Amino acid sequence: MSKSKFKNPVVKWIDHRLPVFSFMDHELNHYPTPKNLNYFWNFGSLAGFALVTMIITGIVLSMNYTAHVDYAFDSVERIMRDVNHGWLIRYIHMNGASFFFIVVYIHIFRGLYYGSYKAPRELLWILGVLILLLMMATAFMGYVLPWGQMSFWGATVITNLFSAIPLVGESIVTWLWGGFSVDNSTLNRFFSLHFVLPFVIVGVVILHLVALHRFGSNNPIGIDVRGTQDTVPFSPYYTIKDLFGLSVFLSFFAAAVFFFPNFMGHPDNYIEANPMVTPAHIVPEWYFLPFYAILRAVPDKLGGVLFMFGAIAVLFILPWLDRSPVRSSQFRPIFKIFFWILFLDCILLGYLGAMPAEGIYVILSRIATAYYFFHFLILFPLLPYIEKTKPLPISISEPVLGGGSPASAFAMREKK
Amino acid sequence: MIKGSSCFFSNNILKLLFSLVIICSSNLSLAAGEKISYPQLNWTFSGILGTFDRASQQRGLQVYKEVCSGCHGMRLLAYRNLKSIGYNDDEIKAFAAENSVNTINDDGEVVERPARPSDKFVSPYPNDKAARAANGGAYPPDLSLIVKARADGANYLHALLTGYVDAPAEKKVPDGMYYNKYYSGNLIGMPQPLYDDGVEYADGTKATPDQMAKDVTAFLAWASEPEMEDRKQLGISVMLFLLLLTALSYFAMKQIWAPIKNQ
Numbered sequence: 193m194s195k196s197k198f199k200n201p202v203v204k205w206i207d208h209r210l211p212v213f214s215f216m217d218h219e220l221n222h223y224p225t226p227k228n229l230n231y232f233w234n235f236g237s238l239a240g241f242a243l244v245t246m247i248i249t250g251i252v253l254s255m256n257y258t259a260h261v262d263y264a265f266d267s268v269e270r271i272m273r274d275v276n277h278g279w280l281i282r283y284i285h286m287n288g289a290s291f292f293f294i295v296v297y298i299h300i301f302r303g304l305y306y307g308s309y310k311a312p313r314e315l316l317w318i319l320g321v322l323i324l325l326l327m328m329a330t331a332f333m334g335y336v337l338p339w340g341q342m343s344f345w346g347a348t349v350i351t352n353l354f355s356a357i358p359l360v361g362e363s364i365v366t367w368l369w370g371g372f373s374v375d376n377s378t379l380n381r382f383f384s385l386h387f388v389l390p391f392v393i394v395g396v397v398i399l400h401l402v403a404l405h406r407f408g409s410n411n412p413i414g415i416d417v418r419g420t421q422d423t424v425p426f427s428p429y430y431t432i433k434d435l436f437g438l439s440v441f442l443s444f445f446a447a448a449v450f451f452f453p454n455f456m457g458h459p460d461n462y463i464e465a466n467p468m469v470t471p472a473h474i475v476p477e478w479y480f481l482p483f484y485a486i487l488r489a490v491p492d493k494l495g496g497v498l499f500m501f502g503a504i505a506v507l508f509i510l511p512w513l514d515r516s517p518v519r520s521s522q523f524r525p526i527f528k529i530f531f532w533i534l535f536l537d538c539i540l541l542g543y544l545g546a547m548p549a550e551g552i553y554v555i556l557s558r559i560a561t562a563y564y565f566f567h568f569l570i571l572f573p574l575l576p577y578i579e580k581t582k583p584l585p586i587s588i589s590e591p592v593l594g595g596g597s598p599a600s601a602f603a604m605r606e607k608k
Numbered sequence: 609m610i611k612g613s614s615c616f617f618s619n620n621i622l623k624l625l626f627s628l629v630i631i632c633s634s635n636l637s638l639a640a641g642e643k644i645s646y647p648q649l650n651w652t653f654s655g656i657l658g659t660f661d662r663a664s665q666q667r668g669l670q671v672y673k674e675v676c677s678g679c680h681g682m683r684l685l686a687y688r689n690l691k692s693i694g695y696n697d698d699e700i701k702a703f704a705a706e707n708s709v710n711t712i713n714d715d716g717e718v719v720e721r722p723a724r725p726s727d728k729f730v731s732p733y734p735n736d737k738a739a740r741a742a743n744g745g746a747y748p749p750d751l752s753l754i755v756k757a758r759a760d761g762a763n764y765l766h767a768l769l770t771g772y773v774d775a776p777a778e779k780k781v782p783d784g785m786y787y788n789k790y791y792s793g794n795l796i797g798m799p800q801p802l803y804d805d806g807v808e809y810a811d812g813t814k815a816t817p818d819q820m821a822k823d824v825t826a827f828l829a830w831a832s833e834p835e836m837e838d839r840k841q842l843g844i845s846v847m848l849f850l851l852l853l854t855a856l857s858y859f860a861m862k863q864i865w866a867p868i869k870n871q
Binding site: 429432435442463472 | 842
């Protein structure tokens with residue numbers, strides 16, 4: 193820090209007292225990043241972009257929204273009809289939620305495929321799962337705000353889940369509602385929490401980034417960076433790649449916002465909430481469907497709730513469930529097959545979540561749910577004992593060398 | 609080998625994502641559509657470049673006013689909004705003034721005044737209960753958002769309005785209910801609204817039920833999404849900009865990465 197790297201005297205003066213510029217230079221400019229990252233590593237920055245977009249559009253929407261059961265629906269329509277470009281802001285926010293989840297789900301599956309949750313990135317992964325959980329809570333409460341039929345009945349179904357808790361369940365539900373049904377006080381508190389939780393997410397995202405920058409990004413071959421020959425500075429290499437990824441992402445996003453804004457929504461949410469009329473099918477937003485399927489697969493209410501939350505809970509302990517020292521699926525032939533089975537299983541669960549809970553759908557939901565937990569709780573811990581991994585490369589910039597047993601993979605990690 | 613497998617990964621995931629989209633879209637329509645299929649019409653406003661047909665919308669407003677508005681309100685629409693379907697200020701003023709709204713005068717009495725362009729469409733009933741009472745307990749839904757509030761809204765609406773047929777012999781139709789082949793459960797509280805020459809179009813268009821159903825649907829589609837034309841137009845510009853940005857950033861990326869890739 194003896195000689196400043198900044199030429200601008202104002203920047204130099206500030207940086208000497210408050211090293212924000214040094215910090216940014218270090219973390220965003222020189223930050224060494226593996227040079228072999230593929231496009232699946234774009235989704236982290238895209239998620240960050242989606243979060244900021246949601247916060248900015250959300251703040252503007254809140255300036256025109258009225259959180260009251262008699263006015264909420266109409267105030268949203270006023271935004272759509274009378275506020276200048278209100279339709280644009282609202283459609284960006286509405287579709288932004290879906291795109292945020294698309295991006296985050298791809299980001300998570302990328303982590304699963306390339307073993308990004310393994311040591312030393314366990315906390316990085318756990319913070320990510322925490323972000324997912326906060327996103328789900330935020331999205332759920334946000335969906336209630338327009339006060340359409342699905343808002344109201346979705347809120348009723350989901351909050352009622354807590355009544356499954358023995359002894360105190362009913363009291364907890366009353367406490368959550370602030371009354372004896374989903375009503376004005378529920379809407380008010382959901383608005384309040386929907387406003388504040390995104391900033392909590394920002395806080396956890398910052399911790400997520402701090403944890404990321406401690407050891408840097410994982411990479412497609414999943415071995416540690418051995419030196420500067422394996423990395424490139426973040427800027428310009430990954431700033432430009434992220435910009436390209438962002439342009440592609442925005443193209444899809446804009447196509448949805450401008451041409452198919454209601455494709456991912458439900459028509460019933462354009463009918464104002466009516467506690468006296470129950471919709472034929474109460475379906476949550478698509479990003480909750482896999483969890484909804486798990487909830488309904490279990491015949492017992494409390495059991496269903498436990499399994500649904502369990503589906504997220506297993507992700508928290510994933511770093512300790514997967515015993516294999518090899519990160520990337522590229523070197524784990526059996527794991528790779530099961531990864532795709534899990535991926536299809538999640539899609540199947542999503543499909544089943546949208547179907548009525550009857551007949552063959554229930555049976556399939558049970559099989560798919562059983563597989564989900566089998567994958568995490570049994571397959572992950574046992575697989576390293578039977579799987580023969582492929583030989584790992586010596587380094588990111590050097591070719592493959594030598595043996596291929598699990599033992600040699602363990603040894604490889606011991607050596608460094 | 610490493611390159612090969614990551615390529616395998618990308619190809620597969622693209623295929624899977626594509627099938628995901630297909631699955632999602634098919635189950636959405638299944639969940640909402642109840643498996644009754646409607647004739648799929650070629651609306652001027654469907655598609656990426658679709659716009660509303662002004663003449664059809666204006667005829668549709670006439671159908672709404674002379675037929676639907678007897679029972680159905682459009683509380684989210686203001687008379688001033690009619691400007692965007694091609695009416696001028698004077699026409700709108702006159703159209704609004706045919707209705708009256710309650711207001712409170714300086715003496716605190718409730719009095720009636722003619723509606724103004726800034727007023728919302730006056731609903732036929734003072735409240736929901738009055739609406740139900742006048743219609744044998746069935747609530748005639750507000751039509752402001754009806755096209756967005758039904759799956760495949762435009763086709764559904766057209767089908768419903770033209771779907772009144774004689775009930776099959778085995779189907780019992782109770783008093784105050786009517787048989788409609790496109791309504792979920794087939795028994796609807798709304799009597800057949802559209803008959804030949806139910807309205808007299810000023811532009812000489814023959815007022816068949818099918819024509820009137822198309823026109824009123826065009827009008828209601830606009831009422832549900834008054835921003836649609838602006839949205840699509842802005843969308844085209846935004847897409848062109850993004851395509852350019854994508855191309856530029858792609859080539860910039862290739863150029864910046866060239867020395868690393870050639871190592």
